[in-house]
Amino acid sequence: MSEKDIREERLSSVSETNLMAGKIVLITGGTGGIGKATAIGLATLGARVGVTGRDLARAEQAATEIRAASGNPAVDGFAADLSSQAEVRRLAVAVLATYPRLDVLVNNVGGFWAHRHTTADGLEQTFALNHLASFLLTNLLLDRLKTSAPARVVTVSSHVQAEGRIEFDDLQSAGSYSGQSAYSQSKLANIMFTNELARRLEGTRVTATSLHPGFVRTDFGAEDQATFFAIISGVVRPFLKSPAHGARTSIYLASSSEMDGVTGQFFANSKPKTANKVAYDTDMAARLWDVSADLVGLTPSREPRQTSA
Secondary structure (H helix, E strand, O other): OOHHHHHHHHHOOOOOOOOOOOOEEEEOOOOOHHHHHHHHHHHHOOOEEEEEEOOHHHHHHHHHHHHHHHOOOOEEEEEOOOOOHHHHHHHHHHHHHHOOOOOEEEEOOOOOOOOOOEOOOOOEHHHHHHHHHHHHHHHHHHHHHHHOOOEEEEEEOOHHHHHOOOOHHHOOOOOOOOHHHHHHHHHHHHHHHHHHHHHHOOOOOEEEEEEEOOOEOOOOOHHHOOHHHHHHHHHHHHHOEOHHHHOHHHHHHHHOHHHOOOOOEEEEOOEEEOOOHHHHOHHHHHHHHHHHHHHOOOOOOOOOOOOOO
């Protein structure tokens, strides 16, 4: 990371105060890109921050760099490959054992694959990592978030949610696979999950919001990049946001007093935006919740929806 990038990471915080002093935050996928920039921003604001990485060495190296960039020694690294449900569960156990409270969960982890891959659980990797990992981890940490309330769940989606479709007959893209379609579906699922979670959490003082971080200069999708994107990335990369700028909305949703009590909304550039109309279909969102619960081994009724009298 260059000195310029580090300066930008510091500037990505909402203000140079102890706004988050005493707060504990977990950020998934926090070893690079937007996640790492979010971690630096929230650590700069005084939070104790935990970041996850696929292996312990990577997570600990990121934690060391976040401490140096933020000037905050209270940064922890957790190892977990979140495409594996067993590892998500192991992570949840470690987090609950480490943190007596949890004020903010930032579901940032995600990936793009041009070709279809399956996880250790036999699920399509894009859907498993981008949606099911956040769904399962949030549910496993939900009781801790409730006892720490007011608390927040912030989930990173994307502008491509606007093009997404939830293919209930083929959520795993087994019939045909398009990297872009699978990614768009997963990002729409992020918002539907967020909106349904917000409904289920009414009255608990735990809020749920989602966001588009903007077009950001990261190594996203580099493991299995589509040829088209590989060709154009060198051309457009200089015009993309830095990770620090891309993290600003995540930091805002996680820390700003303006977000107290705000739930079930989608944001871009720290402002509310209208998402794909499907995201507001409560029946489809409830169906996605139940299907997701089944896929990760949670009973659909574990967190019953709040209903009006």
